[in-house]
Amino acid sequence: MIESIPVSPAEVKPPHERRRLARVLGPGAAVLLVLSCITPASSLFIIVPELFATQGSGAVLAIVAGFVVSVAIAACYAELGTRTASSGGEYAMVTQTLGKAMGWLTFSLAGVLLWLIPPIFALGTADYLADLVELPRAATGAIVMLLSTATAVLNIKANAVVTGTFLALEMIAAVVVTFLGLGHVQRGPGELVSPHVITENGLEPFTLAILISGLAVSTFLVSGFGTTVYLAEELVDPRRNVARVVFWTLGLGGLVILVPTVTTVLAVDDLSDLASGSFSQWVAAWGGERVAVAVNVAIAIAILNAVIVMVLQNSRVVYASARDRSWPAPVNRVLTKLHPRYSTPWLATLVIGIPGAILAGAVEVEALLGVTSVVISTMYVVVAIAALRARRQAPVTQAWRMPLWPLPPLVVIGAIGYALAGSARTDILIAAGVVVAALAYYYVYLARCPGERFLVVDPTDKQPDHLEQAQHPEAVSALD
Numbered sequence: 001m002i003e004s005i006p007v008s009p010a011e012v013k014p015p016h017e018r019r020r021l022a023r024v025l026g027p028g029a030a031v032l033l034v035l036s037c038i039t040p041a042s043s044l045f046i047i048v049p050e051l052f053a054t055q056g057s058g059a060v061l062a063i064v065a066g067f068v069v070s071v072a073i074a075a076c077y078a079e080l081g082t083r084t085a086s087s088g089g090e091y092a093m094v095t096q097t098l099g100k101a102m103g104w105l106t107f108s109l110a111g112v113l114l115w116l117i118p119p120i121f122a123l124g125t126a127d128y129l130a131d132l133v134e135l136p137r138a139a140t141g142a143i144v145m146l147l148s149t150a151t152a153v154l155n156i157k158a159n160a161v162v163t164g165t166f167l168a169l170e171m172i173a174a175v176v177v178t179f180l181g182l183g184h185v186q187r188g189p190g191e192l193v194s195p196h197v198i199t200e201n202g203l204e205p206f207t208l209a210i211l212i213s214g215l216a217v218s219t220f221l222v223s224g225f226g227t228t229v230y231l232a233e234e235l236v237d238p239r240r241n242v243a244r245v246v247f248w249t250l251g252l253g254g255l256v257i258l259v260p261t262v263t264t265v266l267a268v269d270d271l272s273d274l275a276s277g278s279f280s281q282w283v284a285a286w287g288g289e290r291v292a293v294a295v296n297v298a299i300a301i302a303i304l305n306a307v308i309v310m311v312l313q314n315s316r317v318v319y320a321s322a323r324d325r326s327w328p329a330p331v332n333r334v335l336t337k338l339h340p341r342y343s344t345p346w347l348a349t350l351v352i353g354i355p356g357a358i359l360a361g362a363v364e365v366e367a368l369l370g371v372t373s374v375v376i377s378t379m380y381v382v383v384a385i386a387a388l389r390a391r392r393q394a395p396v397t398q399a400w401r402m403p404l405w406p407l408p409p410l411v412v413i414g415a416i417g418y419a420l421a422g423s424a425r426t427d428i429l430i431a432a433g434v435v436v437a438a439l440a441y442y443y444v445y446l447a448r449c450p451g452e453r454f455l456v457v458d459p460t461d462k463q464p465d466h467l468e469q470a471q472h473p474e475a476v477s478a479l480d
């Protein structure tokens with residue numbers, strides 16, 4: 001039986017603090033924010049060369065295959081995100097379909113990503129500024145985290161303007177790579193459909209087994225589209241617009257990555273260059289050192305842009321967890337405080353940003369990349385299972401429903417499950433430790449008072465405050 005208790009947002013706060021996140025984001029502004037989180041140009045410059053090294057010219061087919069899996073993942077997020085339009089994101093969606101224990105487990109998995117991924121991205125900033133100035137990598141990453149945190153406290157519409165401006169520079173970098181590649185084409189399009197992989201023995205035909213080995217990396221190229229659900233409480237008409245933003249960002253992000261990858265495969269002097277080269281080297285060869293430096297600076301800006309949006313979005317999940325009474329009452333009160341001017345969860349933002357700065361400056365967080373991959377994969381599988389279960393529940397008015405159900409969630413479970421099976425044992429054990437710790441906290445603390453703790457809210461289904469107080473008078477004082 002699903003342990004889901006309908007509770008309104010007003011019940012979680014004392015009367016004097018019954019404020020909500022401002023619903024001010026149109027779908028266009030949300031697309032800018034989420035696309036900035038995907039950082040397609042950063043993925044192009046950082047991750048695609050890794051695919052080239054293992055997939056050769058078959059990287060194009062690997063990206064297309066990863067995009068197909070991503071469409072299936074997006075369908076799960078879009079349907080669940082319009083059913084439960086909460087800034088809690090994955091944990092709120094899973095709670096409403098699989099129950100509170102699985103919902104808390106999902107929050108714990110997401111929590112690993114909330115604190116680890118922003119500093120991992122921030123650490124790459126110094127690398128792309130190296131052509132202009134030598135900066136200490138760790139200190140630069142910490143400063144990027146702090147700057148991003150300060151920016152994320154601002155009004156979310158102002159953040160959309162800032163990130164939209166930075167995103168434009170990122171798009172220009174991708175366009176430059178595309179046109180430079182088109183101006184130096186060395187081979188025909190046949191290489192895209194009959195690709196080759198670079199081995200010790202030279203070029204060899206690309207095979208299905210090689211493609212599958214790169215599926216995990218190619219799938220995660222555009223994985224940020226799922227963060228749309230973190231903005232659900234600030235998005236106008238989320239029942240309609242969550243799905244629109246998910247698919248628009250996935251499509252645009254995939255296009256920005258795929259097109260320059262195609263032109264690069266066709267333009268490199270020798271296919272063996274794909275195994276050891278980088279976009280910075282190819283851009284310098286095609287357009288000169290100055291163009292390469294300008295593109296690298298644009299990528300550094302894109303990284304800053306991505307970290308701003310990650311801190312902003314992740315703070316919404318922390319805010320939602322406190323509003324849903326996931327922590328002791330004093331912690332809930334702190335984390336649900338909104339900025340008096342910007343109506344943003346500013347203390348929750350600091351809880352994301354300051355530890356991130358410490359991690360970037362003092363810890364080798366990049367060594368945990370394998371763990372983050374396993375955690376993301378596990379979370380996707382749980383979301384897919386929730387999408388299968390959701391159809392057994394009563395339909396939600398105006399919620400988007402995926403076509404071809406149950407095929408998309410089954411594709412996700414099969415493809416991502418296969419990728420998980422090939423993960424390093426150490427990474428799997430660390431992720432298993434997170435699962436054990438999460439379930440221990442749930443059963444030791446949250447499950448002991450199921451009517452008072454971890455009450456997941458869907459803010460789109462609310463009643464007038466006076467009715468909420470009349471129906472649940474005991475809940476209003478629960479945090480006092």
